[in-house]
Amino acid sequence: MSVKLIVDSGSDLPKDILEQHDIDIVSLIVHLNGQDYYDRDTIDSQKVYDAMREGSAPKTAQATPDTFYDVFKQYTDEGRPVIYLAFSSELSGTYQSAMIAKQQIEDDNESAEIYIIDTRAASMGHGLVAYHTAKAIANGGSVQDILDTANFYVNHMVHVFTVDDLEYLQRGGRVSKAQAFVGGMLKIKPLLHVEDGKLVPLEKVRGSKKVIGRMVDLAGERGNSLDQQTIAITHGDDEETAQKLAEKLKEAYNPQDVIIHQIGSAIGAHAGPGTIALFFLDDVQQ
Structure with a gap:
């Protein structure tokens, strides 16, 4: 089965790249004016920028382990290897949430293949790592080849x-x-x-x-x-x-x-x- 690539919304990947390469995206949470939103799902950045110009001070929260569990499991249940490229762990707890979900799934399913890489990057630094990793998947490389490609872009x-x-x-x-x-x-x-x-x-x-x-x-x-x-x-x-x-x-x-x-x-x-x-x-x- 083909490798499934997953990122989070800290990657700022354009919609056309996500769709072209069949990349799933997990939303980070945005708190704005007393309400919680899911980045790129229930709120867009224009609303955030307009609110900030008017004096609002939005805050953000990491994606939860439960969210990652649900996303990962739908593919591991199909026998597909999953690669999740995470927003920098120094800037968000989202990476740790994914690690918790990975452990929960692997405890129940020893054959599950979930690979999580801390990109140590943000915005399209993170996004470019994913973009090139997706191209490696499209080229039909082995899981290890794909992971090596991702790590090369992380490191450079x-x-x-x-x-x-x-x-x-x-x-x-x-x-x-x-x-x-x-x-x-x-x-x-x-x-x-x-x-x-x-x-x-x-x-x-x-x-x-x-x-x-x-x-x-x-x-x-x-x-x-x-x-x-x-x-x-x-x-x-x-x-x-x-x-x-x-x-x-x-x-x-x-x-x-x-x-x-x-x-x-x-x-x-x-x-x-x-x-x-x-x-x-x-x-x-x-």
Whole structure:
């Protein structure tokens, strides 16, 4: 039986890729204005961004073990191997929920094959790992070959991103109130990346125009063989800036493809509107 690939909504994968590769998606939970929603199911990111601009402070919660149990079991009951690629365990407890469900199923069914990989990634960093893993499945590789492919992309994914307003990071405890105030006054744009699954400050750039140019430069400094890669850009309701970044990347490096997608509710609730994120590899698979 063919391998079944599952991700969660922290991957921000576009709908057409999910459908093309038959990838199942597990929703993270978004708390907004006293109500609970399922990311990409009962709420879309536009509603979250609009609410944040009006002063709301949404929160998120991990998917539950019961949810994963139900999703995994429908495929293990068919005898299909399951691969779940998880949103970074440093940013969500969703990975741990999946591990609990895996153990419950395997306790009852010794032949069940469930493989769970912590991508240590977020948004389309996570999504690109899944995208390439799905292509490995389509190419008919063995389970081990597919897992090796996934782990290669996990180990070589680079995230570079900036936020429009430091206040959103302050709400989530990423920067202090004083830093957010001073940064806003000086129009400082923070650049961050992901290191070992955690959000880590990279540098500060003054002004929106300069930060896009710096992101392009960082792709050249940290990336490898960008002309052989599919690069991804995600944005917090700012497609115009995302398109500008894509144009500059194409001019500078001529990548094979650039995927642009809006950041989903779960990650957008923390990063806020105006976020721009770039994802590429520091090595390519030969």
